Amino acid sequence: MVETPEKLLVKNAYEGQIAQVRFDFRVYQRSRGLVGLFGDKILQEMSIEKTGGWDPFTGRFFIRETDGETWTTARAEEYTGKLLSISNVSLEGVADIEDAYLLARAGLKQVRLRIPFNLLDPLLPETRMVTPWVRWDFDFGAIQQ
Amino acid sequence: MRERSNRGDFPVVSLGVISFLYLLLIVLILIFSRQVLQDLAAGATLTRLVFIPIGTILPLFLLISFLVQLFRLLKEARSAKPGSSFKVRLTMFFLFITLFASIPQGVLTITFITSALQAWFNTEMEGALDSGLSIALRYNNETVRQLESLSTSRVLAEMLEEGTQGDAEAIKLWEDLKSIYPGVSGLQLFDDTGYSFGFFGDPRTMLREELPQGPEGAVNRFRVDGQTFLRASRRFPMERNGEPVSGKILLSVMLPDGFEAGGRALTDAIEVFGQYRNYRSYFSIALILLYSLFAIPLLLIALLVAFQTGKEIVKPIVHLEEAMRRVMDGDYSIRIISGGSDELSILVSSFNEMLSELELSREKLLQTEKVTAWQEIAQRMAHEIKNPLTPIKLSAERILKARSGDREHLERVVDKSVASIVQEVENLTSMLQEFSEFARLPAPRPKDISLKTVIQEVVAIYSPSFPVTTCDFSSIDPEQNISVDPSQIKRVFSNLLKNAYEAVSEEENGHILIQSDLVRKGNSHYCRVKIEDNGYGIPEELRDKVFQPYVTSKKNGTGLGLPIVERIVADHRGRIWFETETGIGTTFYIDLPAENPA
Numbered sequence: 001m002v003e004t005p006e007k008l009l010v011k012n013a014y015e016g017q018i019a020q021v022r023f024d025f026r027v028y029q030r031s032r033g034l035v036g037l038f039g040d041k042i043l044q045e046m047s048i049e050k051t052g053g054w055d056p057f058t059g060r061f062f063i064r065e066t067d068g069e070t071w072t073t074a075r076a077e078e079y080t081g082k083l084l085s086i087s088n089v090s091l092e093g094v095a096d097i098e099d100a101y102l103l104a105r106a107g108l109k110q111v112r113l114r115i116p117f118n119l120l121d122p123l124l125p126e127t128r129m130v131t132p133w134v135r136w137d138f139d140f141g142a143i144q145q
Numbered sequence: 146m147r148e149r150s151n152r153g154d155f156p157v158v159s160l161g162v163i164s165f166l167y168l169l170l171i172v173l174i175l176i177f178s179r180q181v182l183q184d185l186a187a188g189a190t191l192t193r194l195v196f197i198p199i200g201t202i203l204p205l206f207l208l209i210s211f212l213v214q215l216f217r218l219l220k221e222a223r224s225a226k227p228g229s230s231f232k233v234r235l236t237m238f239f240l241f242i243t244l245f246a247s248i249p250q251g252v253l254t255i256t257f258i259t260s261a262l263q264a265w266f267n268t269e270m271e272g273a274l275d276s277g278l279s280i281a282l283r284y285n286n287e288t289v290r291q292l293e294s295l296s297t298s299r300v301l302a303e304m305l306e307e308g309t310q311g312d313a314e315a316i317k318l319w320e321d322l323k324s325i326y327p328g329v330s331g332l333q334l335f336d337d338t339g340y341s342f343g344f345f346g347d348p349r350t351m352l353r354e355e356l357p358q359g360p361e362g363a364v365n366r367f368r369v370d371g372q373t374f375l376r377a378s379r380r381f382p383m384e385r386n387g388e389p390v391s392g393k394i395l396l397s398v399m400l401p402d403g404f405e406a407g408g409r410a411l412t413d414a415i416e417v418f419g420q421y422r423n424y425r426s427y428f429s430i431a432l433i434l435l436y437s438l439f440a441i442p443l444l445l446i447a448l449l450v451a452f453q454t455g456k457e458i459v460k461p462i463v464h465l466e467e468a469m470r471r472v473m474d475g476d477y478s479i480r481i482i483s484g485g486s487d488e489l490s491i492l493v494s495s496f497n498e499m500l501s502e503l504e505l506s507r508e509k510l511l512q513t514e515k516v517t518a519w520q521e522i523a524q525r526m527a528h529e530i531k532n533p534l535t536p537i538k539l540s541a542e543r544i545l546k547a548r549s550g551d552r553e554h555l556e557r558v559v560d561k562s563v564a565s566i567v568q569e570v571e572n573l574t575s576m577l578q579e580f581s582e583f584a585r586l587p588a589p590r591p592k593d594i595s596l597k598t599v600i601q602e603v604v605a606i607y608s609p610s611f612p613v614t615t616c617d618f619s620s621i622d623p624e625q626n627i628s629v630d631p632s633q634i635k636r637v638f639s640n641l642l643k644n645a646y647e648a649v650s651e652e653e654n655g656h657i658l659i660q661s662d663l664v665r666k667g668n669s670h671y672c673r674v675k676i677e678d679n680g681y682g683i684p685e686e687l688r689d690k691v692f693q694p695y696v697t698s699k700k701n702g703t704g705l706g707l708p709i710v711e712r713i714v715a716d717h718r719g720r721i722w723f724e725t726e727t728g729i730g731t732t733f734y735i736d737l738p739a740e741n742p743a
Contacts, residue, residue: 114417120424
């Protein structure tokens, strides 16, 4: 029986394991001419990391973000929904740049391995997954017109 | 002698730099092991940019270098190159020592770690952790439940009706509350606007910010100064300007010191324990891989050091062997360059000094031999020239004497004497021609030719003159080549075969057998040609000087044939000798280079 990532996340949380989600964002500017042969120019890079688990003392799921802010819920669906999504991310200073585009990807470690078990990371590919980079062209010129 | 630089050699400096960098990396990893493990866990840039490249590229580079060196060593060993067996033994020794040291250490380390983990993470420990967490949770839940019950109880409602009428009543409320629930840590009273008009208990529980919203009896947790508290609220009726409104109280309960930290420690321990339980089968593999990541490159470095050390040790020995071989071939000008000051370098220096002295002695000896030889040649030449002069003089005297006689007698004497003079002069001319050729033999210009073809051509010249004699050279390999000057070597075989044919010409079953074989001297290959006849053999008194000029047993021989043969063979860096027995026959052996030295 194949379990969905959401169910596995909840099951692992109840077993006392911490999950880790990481969202990577990169803003590039297309290079033209000969410079383009060496690849596009990277303008901004940002990563957001969340860890989530179950607190048996409060009886609630918790999600801790990069800045230390903690969010809790008693409902499993809310927990997985919040952990596996991201909102209100702002990338400043790129709106007026022509030919800018965004690459984004998400990575999930269903179980964040503790030291020294993190050595097993390369041997346990099933505990982590990373999406391919997804591209989104801003096309700010078209928006302004 | 200069060492040729071989492609694929691993320079000592490069090997030293790589070894140093790798050892430095290991030391740094050991010093900052905790940080490294954390970075590995976080998948940080350090891991991606430093550990993965170094952990893969460096061992790969070392492995390729090792395989190249191993391939070359095996190739050298297969071709029996001097020093290769020593290098193989040295490499095997290093391999054995390294494996002998690293394998037990690795096995012990991994066994110890896995045993220690098994000892720590056992079933009893898991049970104890679960029980500890269960007790902590039970206490926590009981405290929460009590606070919930108190905050929603009728008793508290009745107490609030009286206790919110004034300050004295409020104090009484706090006292009564403590008497029915001694665990309460704080009581705070708020009016309908959220203004706090009364507080009792631990000041840390006093709410200074906005009044939290939420249902009655709902228990929240909060931390102040590292201490964890539970808090619940309850509404109560009160009046403002004669109008009924709702006030609010907050009840706080302090959890015991260290309860929160202890609880976190328990959940952390359960988290680690769960990871060990789920992944322990992979852990030994990970440890072996981690150990190999350090051990295998070190093993490869040790083996590369062995290769290099072997080469350094063997180099002077190989040079000595090569120099000895060149000396054996007659080249005394060779010298070995030695830059070191170790025992082998001293040996090389001594060898060079010995060669210098040997070369000097040889030059003196050659000079002396040359003078002696020329003296002997001059004496023999004078003797040989004197021999025809006597009949010439006698013939001339006979002619003078015949002048006084009749004309017919004179004509007869003149004819006979002039014929004798012409014959003697021709002999003299022939002898001088051969001597001239002996003295002016040009340097050989070797090229690869078929031995059998040369023999065949020479036999074809002499066999018609000796129809009774058989000559067998069928066993010579047609593919066998010799690297010689064709015209000079033809002269060698011509002289030797002529001697052989003449030696057996008077025998009834005259037979000549020519055979060849391949022999090795040092690193050079020679073709050994054997020419055997069943003639009368070389007279005993001539055996020691057959290669000297003007020594011959033949009536019309010049005595220069065999000296020319010896000279040509020597000029080809070859060798000639013979075995003979009176009445049985003579066998000549010639070693000629079988391959082009260029």
